[in-house]
Amino acid sequence: MSETLRNDVRRLIGEMSPLGSRTAQPTDRLVEDLGYDSLAVIELSLQLESQFSLKPMSQDDATAITTVGDIEELVVSSSTEAAAEIG
Amino acid sequence: MSVLVQNEAGFVPDITDEATTESPAERGSRLATSADLYRRWERQQWSVAEVNPSRDAAAWRALRPFSQEQLLGSLAELEVGEVCVTQTLGSLTDHPQTEDDRIYLCTQMADEARHVRFFQTYIEDACGVDLAEQQGRELAATADYAKVFAPELTRITSQVRIDGSPESWYRALVHYHLITEGVLAATALRTTRFLAKRLNLEALDEGLTNVTRDESRHVSFGLRAAADGVVNGYREVIADAHVEAIDAAAWVLIGPARHNPSPAIPMALASRAAQLQGSVDIGRERLLKQLRIIGMPELVESLDQLWTAGIDKALDAYEEAWDAQHPIRAAKAA
Secondary structure (H helix, E strand, C coil): HHHHHHHHHHHHHCCCCCCCCCCCCCCEEECCCCCCCCHHHHHHHHHHHHCCCCCCCCCCHHHCCEEEHHHHHHHHHHHHHHHHHHC | CCCCCCCCCCEEEEEHHHHCCHHHHHHHHHHCCCCHHHHHHHHCCCHHHHHHHHHHHHHHHCCCCCHHHHHHHHHHHHHHHHHHHHHHHHHHHHHCCHHHHHHHHHHHHHHHHHHHHHHHHHHHCCCCCCCHHHHHHHHCCCCHHHHHHHHHHHHHHHHHHHCHHHHHHHHHHHHHHHHHHHHHHHHHHHHHHHHHHHHHCHHHHHHHHHHHHHHHHHHHHHHHHHHHHHHCHHHHHHHHHHHHHHHHHHHHHHCCCCCCCCCCCCCHHHHHHHHHHHHHHHHHHHHHHHHHCCHHHHHHHHHHHHHHHHHHHHHHHHHHHCCCCCCHHHHHHH
């Protein structure tokens, strides 16, 4: 489940890269490697929210998002928390 | 120093970025006269047909929903604002302070009509929204400028037609040239041009650059006329008009009627809040600079406080309307 989710998140990040749709790796840096800027990050966040039902996070949840893997981790932990709340 | 934006048609000076340390007399001799602005208008002609908005249609369709929604909202506010100023400029033209002002204001009337045509053509030909159909009508109807500022501008400019007094004329000038154009339109144009460049919408960038150049002339006229009014006995009415207009201006810049989602990921929320706060800051900065330029620096502090209170009120209204915090507040709370 978690690995599928990670793959889906990674695919979406690659598709939405401002440099053009590409295959993203967990170690890719959003800004330096994939060309994300402030507008692209907002669009990505809204897309992730609509596809993966993210709940709002505090600054503590995401102090250092730099790579694709960081976003994957954020989405996985948010969805795990959401599942725990439902359960 | 002026901030200059270059395109093929020349430079676009931002009048409020100029130095503001001169005396009122020095300012009066430096600000462009109506005759200067008329000559500038003759040199700075452009056409909607040459801009050709339809060339952006493919790039528009490729945009993400968020960018489309945000840009369409901005374009609707600009279009509604241009329609309103086209409808209301006549009374200022009928009762000018000088004959040179009348000639200049006639050139501005042509500009405003061209701006309406540009925004309408862009929304229809590039964005694919038929303004006569439901989506187009709703877009215009939900613009905060239409609901909040336009009725006030219409009322105040109508008063010029009724009594033709210089007091009414200067009150209308503040609402029209200094607030609607100098604060609201100038802020919206700057932020929308930034998006147009970022999203490679070439026709929009070119058209907005042309509109900005025209608006620079209009604001120059407003500053010159208001500066003259300040030294010629109309200081009080010009100050009152600013106080009257400020709440509505702050409201329009926040735009409580338009949904502004707060991204869940903190870095995205921070970016969104910074964009929106940036727009509020541009508006505030222009307002305060204009006050200095027209020779009313004593109003800066009190109007700054009123501006902040107006922004807070609009943020409260957003929260009430959408049952959620505006991104500016959500980012502070995160």
